[in-house]
Amino acid sequence: MLISVQALRALAAWTVVCHHFMQIFFDFKASGSVGQLFIDKGAVGVDVFFVISGLVIFLSTEHKPLPPARFLLYRLIRIVPAYWLYTVLMGLLVVFAQPLLPDQTVDWSHFLLSLLFIPAENPGGYGIYPTLNVGWTLNYEMLFYVLFAWALLFRLQVRVLVVAALLFAVCEAWTGFGWISGFYRSDIVYEFLLGIAIGMLHRRGWIASGGWLPLLGxxxxxxxxxxxxPTPRLLSWGVPSAVLVMSCLALERYVEGSRLLKWLGDCSYSVYLMHVLVLSAGGFLARRYGIDPYLMFAVCVLAIGAGSWLSYEWVEKRSYRWLKARIDGEAVENLSRQKY
Structure with a gap:
């Protein structure tokens, strides 16, 4: 476990939280430079996520003879339970607590597509977003997982080339022919390749530990x-995000024993999934009762922090262990049958 990457993952998640705070509480209208910074640049946390995702997936599979189907199953049981939980909670809030989310509506066909990670126009009319709006990034993640699963059939040294070719085919050619949604025709998908490339450099020992040089980076x-x-996104935010990831890797020896940073990184997925729900409730209360927005934001941060820890411990970790034990147990049983 790379603690430096965990720390950067946590920072990226909370940057997105601040970005959506400015959206929900101030409608992206800032009165100060810090607020404007989070409005204009807060979404870069997603780009950092994608680079880290490419890195982690590459490193976690480099020494494992993992069949593509097994890889996909492991990724699904890691991502799906928490995402489905918060998608259902969002749908329930929209149906039964409409004042909290006045711009949201639920269409059950769209809700089903959201659960299946299929991009579709949101019934609220503001773009291709799932019921849990932040889930749009997971649609890209799932595409990357499917394509990386195919790359597992090839030797380690060429996997980045295989994924690159598949991404180009799907996101450029297939979208152009109308075979899949134009949603995937975005340069943001190539940020996963940057993460894989960093993984290859790290594996070869080319990212040396240092002090002042990583800080300069x-x-x-x-x-x-x-x-x-912000455009083109791959160059403006993707490449700098990759530099951030490499620089943090070079600082690993300074933070490798930090339990706090590990914990923050562990909780970052739940932070990302739940924060809009908490901020929406906080924004509603602040407007209704005239509470200072920044005081309410502090309350929301505490709620997100505590809620994400509970979510990680009781939803993410437990569901993954339970499902993985059954998948692995079934695999062992099938292998025993083949032997006998």
Whole structure:
């Protein structure tokens, strides 16, 4: 477990939280420079997520002879339980607590597509977003998992090339022919490749441990994100995000024993999934009872922090262990039958 990556994952999640705080509480209208920074640049947390995802998936499979189907099953049982839980909670809030989410509506066919990670126009009319709006990133994640599963059939050294070719075919050619949703025609999908490339560099020992040079890399990446326009996203935010990830890897020896950073990283997926629900409730209460937005945000941060820990411990971890034990048990049983 790379604690530096866990720390960066947590930072990315909370950056997205601040971005949506400005959206839900202030409708993306800032009165200060910090608020404007999170409005303009807070979404870069997603790009950091995608680079980290490519890195983690590559490193977690490099020494394992993992069949593609087994890889996909493991990824599904890691991602799906928490996502389905918060999607259902979002649907229930929209149906039974409409004032909390006045711009949201639920269409049951769209709700089903959301659960299946199939991009579709949101019935609220504001774009291709699932019922749990932040789940749009998971649609890209699932595409990456499917394509990476195919790459597992090839030797380790060429997997990045195989994934790159498949991504180009699906996201450029197939969307152009109308075979799959144009939603996937985005340069953000290539950020997963940056993560795989970093994994290959790390595996070969080419990302050396250091002090001042990684800090310079972090500073340069943050300056690039701050000054560059958000498009093209791959160059403006994707490449700087990759530099952030590499720089953090080079600082691993300084943080490798931190339990706090590991815990923050562990909880980051639940932070990402639940924060809009908590912020929506907080924004409603702040408007209705005239509570200072920043005071309510502090309350929301505490609620998200506590809720994400409970979610990680009781939903993510337990569901994954339970389901994995059954998948692995079935595999052992099938192997025994083949032997006898």
């Amino acid at each position: 972090i500073g340069a990446a943050l300056l690039a994100i701050y000054h560059l326009p």
